[in-house]
Amino acid sequence: MGALEGSSILFITAHEFEDVEVLYPLLRFSEEGAAITITYPPKDMPGHFSPRSYAPDKPITGRFGTTIPFVVLEEGKRWRQAPTADVSVDDYDAVYLPGGFGPDAVRLHAPSRRLVAEAHRAGKVIASICHGPQIMISTDLHEGTDLIRGRRCTAYAAVQDDLKNAGGVFVDEPAVVDGNVVTGRVPDDLPEFCKAAIEVIAKTRA
Incomplete structure (x- = not known):
């Protein structure tokens, strides 16, 4: 039996996600027994587009072509996938926010931010890597949470100034845990990040 047997994890992403940051955690979390649901902002939402051969009916597509x-x-x-409007945080133990350029759209989507905020306030685990913590910054600003503010956290190097300006304490480590918030740095750190996230999710469910 895996460490996450019987748990459910919600992935929130968008066009131009970092492919490996969706696929590796999906397989790793499911290997531990978690059920994965993927949701994303409506494809016709302003700002939710792919600059590469954009078409209205194009499937959500990662930077390197994963659909x-x-x-x-x-x-x-x-x-499985589900429309954001049909998602209830009550059904999940954790929310995961992968990086890439997808966070640019997710952070603009108020329903996605509210899902993250509701999950955080309910004591669910919020895990994010690379550019994903930008969503947490916007959630703090618009929803009054403390996902970054006052916490130790990490992200891709280009995001560290944003984290500091949002009141976070940037730590240059592969994975950082602060309460129910887990942040990771870059794709190379996915093994350490997933290990930390699995441990925290398992602990909160115990």
Whole structure:
């Protein structure tokens, strides 16, 4: 039995996500027994576009071409997708925010920010890597949370000034845990980040 057996994790992403930051955690968390749901802002939302061959009906697409729905991972086995409007944080133990350029759209989508805020206030684990913590910064600003403010955190180097300006304490480490918030630095740190997230999620469910 895996450390996350019976748990549910919500991924929130958008066009131009960092492919490996969705695929690796999806497989790693599901390997531990978690059920994964992926949601994203409506594709017709202003700002939710892919600069590469944009088309209104284009599937959510990562920076390196991975699509959601996935081509090689059957929906309903390790993962499923759901419209943001149909998602309730009561059904999840954690929310995960991958990086890439997807956070630019997610942080502009008020319903996504509210999901993150509601989950945080309910004591759920919020995990994010690379550019993902930018969503947490915007959630703090618009929803009055303390996902970054006053916490030790990490992210991609280009985001560290944003974290500091938002009241966070930037730590240049692969993964940082502060309460129910787990942040990671870059794709190379995914093993350490996922390990930390799994430990915190398992602990909060115990």
